[in-house]
Amino acid sequence: MNPVIEFKKVNKSFGKTEVLHDINLTIGKKEVVVVVGPSGSGKSTMLRCINGLEMITSGELIVNDICLPRQKRQIREIRKEVGMVFQLFYLFPHMTARENIAFGPKKVRGASKAEANDLAEDLLKKVGLSDRGDFYPSALSGGQQQRVAIARAMSVKPKIMLFDEPTSALDPELREEVLNVMTAVAREGITMVVVTHEMSFASKAGSRLLFMDEGRIAEDGDPEILLKSPSTERLKDFLQHVGY
Amino acid sequence: MGFEFKYIVESIPSLLAGAKLTWYITILGIVGGLALGTVAGLFRLAGTSAVGGESHGIFRIVSYVGQKFAVGYIELIRGTPIIVQAMFIYFALPMLIEVAFGVKGIRFNALTAAVITIILNAGAYMAEIVRGSVQSVNKGLVEAGMAMGISRLQLISSIIAPIAFKRAIPPLGNQFIISLKDTSLFIVIGVGELTRQGQEIMASNFRALEIWSAVAVCYLIMTSVLALSLKFIEKRMKTV
Numbered sequence: 001m002n003p004v005i006e007f008k009k010v011n012k013s014f015g016k017t018e019v020l021h022d023i024n025l026t027i028g029k030k031e032v033v034v035v036v037g038p039s040g041s042g043k044s045t046m047l048r049c050i051n052g053l054e055m056i057t058s059g060e061l062i063v064n065d066i067c068l069p070r071q072k073r074q075i076r077e078i079r080k081e082v083g084m085v086f087q088l089f090y091l092f093p094h095m096t097a098r099e100n101i102a103f104g105p106k107k108v109r110g111a112s113k114a115e116a117n118d119l120a121e122d123l124l125k126k127v128g129l130s131d132r133g134d135f136y137p138s139a140l141s142g143g144q145q146q147r148v149a150i151a152r153a154m155s156v157k158p159k160i161m162l163f164d165e166p167t168s169a170l171d172p173e174l175r176e177e178v179l180n181v182m183t184a185v186a187r188e189g190i191t192m193v194v195v196t197h198e199m200s201f202a203s204k205a206g207s208r209l210l211f212m213d214e215g216r217i218a219e220d221g222d223p224e225i226l227l228k229s230p231s232t233e234r235l236k237d238f239l240q241h242v243g244y
Numbered sequence: 245m246g247f248e249f250k251y252i253v254e255s256i257p258s259l260l261a262g263a264k265l266t267w268y269i270t271i272l273g274i275v276g277g278l279a280l281g282t283v284a285g286l287f288r289l290a291g292t293s294a295v296g297g298e299s300h301g302i303f304r305i306v307s308y309v310g311q312k313f314a315v316g317y318i319e320l321i322r323g324t325p326i327i328v329q330a331m332f333i334y335f336a337l338p339m340l341i342e343v344a345f346g347v348k349g350i351r352f353n354a355l356t357a358a359v360i361t362i363i364l365n366a367g368a369y370m371a372e373i374v375r376g377s378v379q380s381v382n383k384g385l386v387e388a389g390m391a392m393g394i395s396r397l398q399l400i401s402s403i404i405a406p407i408a409f410k411r412a413i414p415p416l417g418n419q420f421i422i423s424l425k426d427t428s429l430f431i432v433i434g435v436g437e438l439t440r441q442g443q444e445i446m447a448s449n450f451r452a453l454e455i456w457s458a459v460a461v462c463y464l465i466m467t468s469v470l471a472l473s474l475k476f477i478e479k480r481m482k483t484v
Contacts, residue, residue: 051391073300079393090388094406107394107402156392 002029004160004191005050010059012045019045021215032192034202037212038238043195047162051082064159080108083153087165089145091137097148098133104156123151127181143174147181163194199244203227211235251454255445262441263462270424273362280363281370287314288371294379296396321368327429330361334433358430366423377412378404410481417474421467438462
């Protein structure tokens with residue numbers, strides 16, 4: 001296995017509150033890692049550490065051969081290879097859908113305007129929104145916004161994609177269209193780390209399931225096996241709560 | 245002794261000359277103040293999450309020092325009356341330079357002192373407007389930009405500034421109008437702007453009613469031009 005993300009004894013605290021305890025985790029190329037767990041268990045924080053939106057407090061975190069926190073000055077080099085999709089989309093409101101997607105290639109990869117627009121067009125097609133390129137985010141539904149956000153994150157051809165509860169802010173009907181796009185991304189062979197409550201996505205597209213509890217990785221294994229026969233009471237409880 | 249228009253007509257050339265000078269000081273003040281206010285406002289936020297978090301190495305020192313300077317400047321200007329600032333720059337600064345550096349005879353003319361004062365004064369208030377509007381940009385949008393791996397400069401210019409600018413327009417318009425009216429205070433250092441022209445005409449013909457009415461109308465026209473142009477800019481901006 002070729003590791004692209006490696007947590008070594010990682011701790012993270014906000015002030016006196018410790019959010020991640022001694023995380024050890026190796027994620028290899030093309031893995032689709034689904035992270036589940038109750039709120040406050042540290043899933044999002046773990047995800048945000050990967051692209052340095054949060055800096056780890058101790059330990060080592062190696063992403064794409066750059067080691068945090070030692071090489072934190074090279075954080076941009078990590079971010080250029082790691083796309084991120086947020087719960088609340090966060091499309092740039094002053095840019096159209098197409099401009100949102102073309103922004104990264106232009107600014108990060110130095111693509112020309114024409115190249116970037118062509119790429120944006122391709123990606124819009126891929127997420128099923130070819131006819132929405134000229135729309136501002138405020139004129140798009142939540143599901144459409146999130147699909148544009150996925151296209152934006154993919155626009156720079158990242159090696160890793162992070163998803164932070166990408167469907168939590170959406171109606172059940174709109175979730176489906178976003179999950180379909182995510183499943184398609186997973187099939188392309190991009191390394192993915194997905195924080196979600198969608199167990200169906202875990203079993204359908206995930207290659208690995210992590211269950212987090214109180215800042216620790218409590219379970220780590222094959223989604224099919226873990227979901228069918230959860231080995232601990234804690235995971236059983238949790239799965240019951242999310243209605244799986 | 246009723247309201248006689250002929251006194252207004254007579255005074256038009258002088259009032260226009262005064263209005264021209266008022267306009268000139270105001271435009272320089274707005275442009276200079278906006279530049280200074282943007283720099284001071286951004287330095288005020290240096291190192292905070294609103295502009296992409298802490299920087300490293302030399303930039304960290306620059307932003308630390310810059311922030312202290314920005315805070316000092318803003319508090320100094322906000323905490324003193326503009327008349328005192330104008331008096332200080334016109335009368336006291338040459339003395340200070342002489343005492344501190346032993347250089348004699350450096351003196352600004354009244355107009356230069358007025359322009360410097362209005363730029364410094366407007367800049368401090370605009371810095372707070374810039375700070376407020378930058379802080380009002382959703383932190384998630386800033387993070388979405390950061391997560392793409394763009395530089396801090398790109399983050400500020402391509403994402404934060406366009407969003408913040410639209411929100412800053414109403415309070416900036418307010419400040420533009422305040423600055424325009426503040427130029428009337430430069431009467432105390434003898435700049436021949438609109439209020440001073442009015443005062444001089446009044447002193448020669450004692451037609452207070454006609455002259456001050458005319459002066460007030462001149463200010464109203466100028467402030468309306470400012471307000472309307474800002475409204476126009478705000479309408480032209482993309483939806484945010």
